[in-house]
Amino acid sequence: MKKLKLMLILITALFAVNFGLAQVGINTSNPLSTLDINGNLSVKTISLTGSGSATLISDGVYISIAPQATDQEFRLPSAVVFPGRVYIIRNIQNSITAKLTSAVGLLFPKGSTVGSTEIYMFEGSKRSIIVISDGANWTYFD
Missing domain, CATH: 2.60.120 (Jelly Rolls)
Incomplete structure (x- = not known):
């Protein structure tokens, strides 16, 4: 039971680190910045x-x-x-x-x-x- 609990904590921690460092790309599969836009941008x-x-x-x-x-x-x-x-x-x-x-x-x-x-x-x-x-x-x- 302790091993299962430890594995769940480790998996949760890995997901948290991965999502915390995420980069978003619009029209690009390899974003190089937190927000990487390959295309036009419209503003209000x-x-x-x-x-x-x-x-x-x-x-x-x-x-x-x-x-x-x-x-x-x-x-x-x-x-x-x-x-x-x-x-x-x-x-x-x-x-x-x-x-x-x-x-x-x-x-x-x-x-x-x-x-x-x-x-x-x-x-x-x-x-x-x-x-x-x-x-x-x-x-x-x-």
């Missing part, structure tokens, strides 16, 4: 229209923002609550500047150690950006 897209108060960004990956007045605020969620979160944000207005802020955390341009509480997105400069949470702040790429 949404559109947000500015309002009198800060417009919260809480859904989607590719986000088209449409400010209705100059420097209208669009607010990212807390970088602390959503570590690793990625957004692609585009100001779709031709002549109206959008202000991007964060509920918690600063906004750092790539390669910089100086962050700010807000960035402005307008024609010719930061029209489209990618922001990534590191668990404390947001890093942006334009």
